[in-house]
Amino acid sequence: xxxxxxxxxxxxxxxxxxxxxxxxxxxxxxxxxxxxxxxxxxxxxxxxxxxxxxxxxxxxxxxxxxxxxxxxxxxxxxxxxxxxxxxxxxxxxxxxxxxxxxxxxxxxxxxxxxxxxxxxxxxxxxxxxxxxxxxxxxxxxxxxxxxxxxxxxxxxxxxxxxxxxxxxxxxxxxxxxxxxxxxxxxxxxxxxxxxxxxxxxxxxxxxxxxxxxxxxxxxxxxxxxxxxxxxxxxxxxxxxxxxxxxxxxxxxxxxxxxxxxxxxxxxxxxxxxxxxxxxxxxxxxxxxxxxxxxxxxxxxxxxxxxxxxxxxxxxxxxxxxxxxxxxxxxxxxxxxxxxxxxxxxxxxxxxxxxxxxxxxxxxxxxxxxxxxxxxxxxxxxxxxxxxxxxxxxxxxxxxxxxxxxxxxxxxxxxxxxxxxxxxxxxxxxxxxxxxxxxxxxxxxxxxxxxxxxxxxxxxxxxxxxxxxxxxxxxxxxxxxxxxxxxxxxxxxxxxxxxxxxxxxxxxxxxxxxxxxxxxxxxxxxxxxxxxxxxxxxxxxxxxxxxxxxxxxxxxxxxxxxxxxxxxxxxxxxxxxxxxxxxxxxxxxxxxxxxxxxxxxxxxxxxxxxxxxxxxxxxxxxxxxxxxxxxxxxxxxxxxxxxxxxxxxxxxxxxxxxxxxxxxxxxxxxxxxxxxxxxxxxxxxxxxxxxxxxxxxxxxx
Numbered sequence: 001x002x003x004x005x006x007x008x009x010x011x012x013x014x015x016x017x018x019x020x021x022x023x024x025x026x027x028x029x030x031x032x033x034x035x036x037x038x039x040x041x042x043x044x045x046x047x048x049x050x051x052x053x054x055x056x057x058x059x060x061x062x063x064x065x066x067x068x069x070x071x072x073x074x075x076x077x078x079x080x081x082x083x084x085x086x087x088x089x090x091x092x093x094x095x096x097x098x099x100x101x102x103x104x105x106x107x108x109x110x111x112x113x114x115x116x117x118x119x120x121x122x123x124x125x126x127x128x129x130x131x132x133x134x135x136x137x138x139x140x141x142x143x144x145x146x147x148x149x150x151x152x153x154x155x156x157x158x159x160x161x162x163x164x165x166x167x168x169x170x171x172x173x174x175x176x177x178x179x180x181x182x183x184x185x186x187x188x189x190x191x192x193x194x195x196x197x198x199x200x201x202x203x204x205x206x207x208x209x210x211x212x213x214x215x216x217x218x219x220x221x222x223x224x225x226x227x228x229x230x231x232x233x234x235x236x237x238x239x240x241x242x243x244x245x246x247x248x249x250x251x252x253x254x255x256x257x258x259x260x261x262x263x264x265x266x267x268x269x270x271x272x273x274x275x276x277x278x279x280x281x282x283x284x285x286x287x288x289x290x291x292x293x294x295x296x297x298x299x300x301x302x303x304x305x306x307x308x309x310x311x312x313x314x315x316x317x318x319x320x321x322x323x324x325x326x327x328x329x330x331x332x333x334x335x336x337x338x339x340x341x342x343x344x345x346x347x348x349x350x351x352x353x354x355x356x357x358x359x360x361x362x363x364x365x366x367x368x369x370x371x372x373x374x375x376x377x378x379x380x381x382x383x384x385x386x387x388x389x390x391x392x393x394x395x396x397x398x399x400x401x402x403x404x405x406x407x408x409x410x411x412x413x414x415x416x417x418x419x420x421x422x423x424x425x426x427x428x429x430x431x432x433x434x435x436x437x438x439x440x441x442x443x444x445x446x447x448x449x450x451x452x453x454x455x456x457x458x459x460x461x462x463x464x465x466x467x468x469x470x471x472x473x474x475x476x477x478x479x480x481x482x483x484x485x486x487x488x489x490x491x492x493x494x495x496x497x498x499x500x501x502x503x504x505x506x507x508x509x510x511x512x513x514x515x516x517x518x519x520x521x522x523x524x525x526x527x528x529x530x531x532x533x534x535x536x537x538x539x540x541x542x543x544x545x546x547x548x549x550x551x552x553x554x555x556x557x558x559x560x561x562x563x564x565x566x567x568x569x570x571x572x573x574x575x576x577x578x579x580x581x582x583x584x585x586x587x588x589x590x591x592x593x594x595x596x597x598x599x600x601x602x603x604x605x606x607x608x609x610x611x612x613x614x615x616x617x618x619x620x621x622x623x624x625x626x627x628x629x630x631x632x633x634x635x636x637x638x639x640x641x642x643x644x645x646x647x648x649x650x651x652x653x654x655x656x657x658x659x660x661x662x663x664x665x666x667x668x669x670x671x672x673x674x675x676x677x678x679x680x681x682x683x684x685x686x687x688x689x690x691x692x693x694x695x696x697x698x699x700x
Contacts, residue, residue: 006065016294249501274494372403461490488673
C-alpha cells in the first residue's frame with residue numbers, strides 16, 4: 001500500500017460524462033476534469049480525464065497513492081441487456097422459481113402486463129437432485145451421477161455463465177460448492193456464481209435473481225476490470241485500485257470481479273457519501289442529497305450524517321414507479337430514488353400531443369443538439385441553453401463548443417412547432433416538466449420513508465444539480481440548499497471519502513426468547529472474519545471497526561426491521577435491550593408495537609471497515625476580503641424560471657467569491673464544470689467552507 005501522503009485519484013464513469021478528481025492527502029482538490037463517456041470502451045474516456053488532471057497538477061501517475069473507481073457499466077449492462085447468456089441450476093422440483101416469483105402480479109388490473117425480464121428463459125433453467133433443510137441439515141445428498149447430463153444440458157443451451165441457487169444453501173453451502181467444483185471440471189470455461197456467496201439469505205426467488213444478475217454481468221465486468229488494471233499498470237500506476245460498491249464503501253478488484261452485482265449504482269453511492277460528509281461538516285442533521293447528471297437524477301435521504309440504507313432494490317422496472325415490475329436484487333445498498341431526468345433527457349410529443357421529458361437520454365454520443373455533434377433531439381440541456389443559463393464558449397471547461405443554431409432548431413422542430421408555441425415557451429415547458437418529475441420523485445421517496453422534506457437541507461451536485469437545485473427545491477418545499485466546492489464532479493469526490501469496507505448479511509433463524517447466545521456469537525464472529533479477510537487485503541495495516549445488526553420482526557410477519565447490536569458479544573442481559581430497541585423502531589415505523597407477540601430474527605449482518613480519514617474538501621480561493629474580484633459585475637439576459645419573463649441576471653465567477661459574499665437572485669454563479677442558478681426567489685451566500693448556501697425568500 002502506498003503512503004497516505006501520496007495524492008489520490010478518483011474516476012467516476014457516468015452515462016454521459018466521466019469525472020476525474022485528484023486530491024491531496026489533506027483534502028485539497030488539486031485538479032478535476034469532465035470528459036464525455038466513451039461507451040464503446042469506457043476506459044478510453046477515463047484515461048483522457050486522468051491524463052488531463054495529471055497534466056494540470058504536474059503530478060505523474062506513479063506518484064498516485066490510491067486509485068478509486070466507480071462505473072455505471074454494471075448497471076447499464078443489466079438495463080440494456082448486454083450481459084452473458086446465463087443458465088441457472090436449482091434443486092430438483094424447483095425449476096419454476098423464476099416463473100412463480102412472488103405469486104402475484106405487480107398490477108393486477110393490467111391485462112396487457114409486461115412481466116419483469118429475469119434474464120433466464122425457462123429452457124435455460126435446470127435442476128439437480130439434492131435437498132438441504134432450512135436448518136442446514138442434509139436431507140438428500142447431491143446426486144453426482146446427474147452431473148454428466150447436466151453439463152450436456154448447459155452445453156446445448158450455449159450458456160456462458162451459470163447461476164447456482166440450491167434450496168436453503170444460505171444455511172449450508174456444501175452442495176453448491178460441490179456442484180461448482182464438478183461443473184468446473186467438466187466445463188472449465190464457465191463463469192459460475194453461487195447464491196451462498198452472492199446473497200446468502202432466505203427467500204429463494206430474491207436470492208436466485210441476485211445470483212443470476214451477478215452471473216449475467218460477471219464475464220463483462222471481470223474482463224473490463226482486468227483490462228483497466230493492465231492499462232493503468234502500463235501507464236505506470238503502482239498503487240492499489242479499489243472499487244466503489246453500492247453500499248458506499250470500497251472493495252478490491254478481485255472482490256469486485258467476483259461479485260460485480262455489488263458495483264450496481266456505485267457512482268450514485270459516491271454522491272451520497274459526499275453529501276453525508278458535507279452534512280457533517282456543516283452540522284446539517286437532516287439532508288436531501290440531489291445528484292443530477294447527464295442521464296439520471298438521484299435523490300437520497302440522509303439523517304444524522306448517514307445515508308438511508310437498504311438491502312433490496314429492483315433493476316429495470318417495466319413500469320417506472322411500480323414496485324415488483326423489475327428484477328429484485330438483494331445486496332447492501334444506499335437507498336435512493338433514481339429517475340431518467342438529466343441534462344440529456346429527451347423531450348418528445350406523445351400520441352395525445354402531450355410533452356414528455358425522459359427517461360430516454362441523448363447520452364454523450366451524439367448528445368443534446370446543443371453539443372453540435374449531430375444530435376437532433378431536444379433535451380433538458382437544450383432548454384437550459386435557450387433560457388440563457390450557459391456560457392456557450394465556456395461550457396464543459398471549453399471542451400464542447402455549444403451550437404446555438406442546432407439548439408434552437410431542435411427545440412423548434414421537436415417541441416415548439418408540434419405544440420404551436422415559440423422556442424422560449426418550449427424551453428420553459430421542458431424545464432417545468434423535468435423539474436416537477438424530480439420534485440415528485442423526492443416527495444414520493446420521503447413519503448415512502450415516512451419523512452418530511454420541509455426542514456431538510458438540499459445538498460446539490462452533479463453536472464446539472466446546481467443549475468436545477470432551486471427549481472426542484474421550490475416544488476419539493478425545501479427552503480435551504482448547499483452547493484459544495486467542485487459540485488460538477490461530486491460523486492468522484494465522494495469516492496475519496498468512502499471507507500474500505502465489506503458487508504455480509506446472512507440468514508439464521510431464531511426466536512429472541514430462547515436464543516442460543518454462544519452459537520449466535522460464533523456465527524457473528526465467522527461473518528466478521530469473512531468480511532475482515534476482504535478488507536485487510538486492501539488495508540492490511542490499518543485498525544478496523546465493526547458494526548453488527550439483526551433483522552427482527554414479530555413472529556409470522558413478512559418484513560424485518562434492522563436493529564443495531566451492541567459492540568460486545570451478546571449476553572443474557574442484552575435480550576431486553578434488543579426487545580426495547582425493536583419496539584421503539586417498530587413504533588416509529590408503524591405507530592405502535594404489538595403486545596404479546598414473540599420477536600424473531602431472520603437475518604444477521606456485519607460490516608467491517610477501516611476508519612476513513614477526516615478530510616475536509618478545500619476550495620482554493622485567492623480572494624479573502626469579502627468581495628468579488630470581477631471588477632464590473634457582468635450580466636446576461638435569461639428567462640426567469642420563477643416568472644417566465646426575460647430578465648437581466650448577474651453573472652459571478654465562483655472562484656472569485658469569498659466567505660460572506662451575498663448574492664440576490666436572479667443570478668448565475670459559473671465555474672469550470674457547472675453553473676449554479678440563484679433563482680429570483682432565492683438569495684445566496686458563501687459560507688466559511690466556500691459552499692454556496694441558498695435560502696428561499698418568503699417574498700420575492
